[in-house]
Amino acid sequence: MSLLEVHELSKVYGEGAAATPAISELTFAVEEREFVCVIGPSGCGKTTLLRCVAGLLAPTAGSVVLRGKRVARPPDEMALVFQEYNRSLFPWMTARQNVAFPLRRKRLGKQGAARAETALDEVGLGRFVDHYPWQLSGGMQQRVAIARALAYQPSVLLMDEPFASVDAQTRADLEDLILQLRQRFGVTVVFVTHDIDEAVYLGDRIVVLTRAPGRIRETVLVGLPEPRDQIETKALAEFTRLRTHVNRVIKQEAARQPASPDAQGS
Amino acid sequence: MLAALSVLESVTRTELISSRHFPPPTKIFSTLARELGSATLWSDLANTLGGWALGLALAFAIAVPLGIVVGSSALLHRLLALPIEFLRPIPSVALVPLVVLVYGTGFQSKLFLVVFACLWPLLIQTIYGVQDTDPVAMDTARSFGLGRTERLVLVTLPGAVPYIATGLRISSSVALMLAVTAELVIGSAGLGRSINLAGEGGAVELMYALIVVIGVTGWALNSVFARIERRVLHWHVSVRRLEHAR
Amino acid sequence: MRRVTAAAIELAMALALLAVWWIWSAGSDSFYFPPLPDILATFGDTWVFARAGSDVVPSLARLTAGFSIAVVIGIGGGILLGGSRTARGAVGPIVEFLRAIPPPALIPAGIVALGIGDVMKVFIIAMACIWPILLNAIDGVAGVETTLVETARSYGIRRRDRLRFVILPAALPQIFAGMRISLSVAIIVMVVSEMVASSNGIGFFILQSQRSFAIAEMWSGILLLGLLGYALNRGLTRIERRMLHWHRATRSSALART
Incomplete structure (x- = not known):
């Protein structure tokens, strides 16, 4: 049994004709001490997914299971870091x-x-x-x-684009801080981002979502050596290969259909 | 709303609240319907609204130009800040006895009280508005070589409009309050006096009917001014949003 | 240093105005505008402390009682209504109507229902003060940043603690804005109710002086009301500054950033 299991999770906003599905039948699992990055084209429901996992939002269907227990409200083993620190x-x-x-x-x-x-x-x-x-x-x-x-x-740390509103240098520092802390405390991390470099640099595994309603398009294993380093790691050929791959998948995904005008923001 | 009225109806009908103190709403409304056909009600209303309108207009004519002048000069503002701070909190009603001495018990007294009370919110809002001019917009105007007057008309005033609209909304309800107070205390003709007379004469239903009239009037005036304010504010806020997005 | 100069200029201006009044009224033989020294002398005789107990204390007691009731009900109601859209919709029209009635118009009704005693005055003051506080509290509570509430929720903070430590502080700036409006309304209603139906209080004293043509006394009463209004406003602003120091700082740092 995995630490955190997301099972056929769907969330639909609104009802009837105005119903907008945000995520659709998402299934994945996160192992103890794993660092999983969730990435996808903008508006694919990343934030919705995280809010459902955190127990802040009730899913329309499916379930989130933490240590074998179904999450119905914010569990005290989880902590959430929002993008909007201010x-x-x-x-x-x-x-x-x-x-x-x-x-x-x-x-x-x-x-x-x-x-x-x-x-x-x-x-x-x-x-x-x-x-x-x-x-x-x-x-x-x-x-x-x-x-x-x-x-x-917490045993699981959820982060919702936590470094999206800070400048590049601070961002690099904070990324390293998270890696360090994770090393020290052995915390499991689910990290939502729209930045491909960040996902490849931080993650053990990357979950790539489709455009809205979000499904899992692909799961990418990141085998980069530890400890990671802003300069050394990013200079590796494997790093470049991974980011090109993820980039390509997301590009294809974004171009797959004409964007519906009312596609909602993440 | 209907639910609240029916609860009120039943507690007054069953004399849970004595109907001598608070008659059932249906009785109040039937009295109101009868009064709507009488000339007294309409002349009272005209008297109250006359004081309100003229007072508000006079206060506007004094406060806004003064506010623009004071707001655009740092020295003047500094000189007048303390006097304004001291005069503003004097409750205008404290001046009731004085105006009775000077102007008697007629319309003039009411007018003076309304003007005095409305002056401060309008003046202060105008000063704020003028001082809140966007410095970037001001520098832009200056770099295009606009003169003092042009800058005032094209940059400062449009920025101050939302503040003045807020001042107007506040002053409007203050004006109505003071008009009614003058009628109540001094006995100038108008709804306030009639409410008082009805209360003293034991015509409880009439008194409440008139209170409903003044309430509806106040509500209508509030809505109009709130709408004006929202319209100018909307423009203002959307401009501000763009600035932030930049 | 600049602040000192500014304060000096303000003070000088105030003194200058006072001097102008003094000189202008000195030679005044107008019955209505007695010389300023006379007013000041009367002020001393009347309020320090001959009538302080008999008129100032009752006035302030009514004001405090009415205002406090309004604060408690306004904040409580604001929390209840601000949290629920349905409740706001249901109560909205009633509140809009009641707050549109100019408070002095309720005094005759208050007299009919409650007599001319203190209960009536406190009731009317509270009635007048509730609306600005209530409406501002509703807006404040309804407008609390959702991220703040969700943060608290995600850390499993209980509902009661969320209200006390998150929602109430977040709504406090708006609530204080309402309280400032209410305070000036409270003073007005206090004075009017004392003028209409009372046998003591500052409002009663001023009107009584005028009726007995004790003009210097009347002026001293007006002066006292001005000072009281100023002092009460200052007091509230001071409390607000102390409790909301974070708010002013947040706003100014946000302004500095743009």
């Missing part, structure tokens, strides 16, 4: 309070604050625990969001 951090809480807030559920008391500080230390923000989000740069804000997920000690 909207997922609570502006009235300091970095420490933001990180400690989800720990209320675990009833840690004083320990919670200590754990929050450790987590902020791990992401390199040890000196900024008492800063408010708006006093931090975009990259630092996303680090706070990552620390918050980390302190929650």
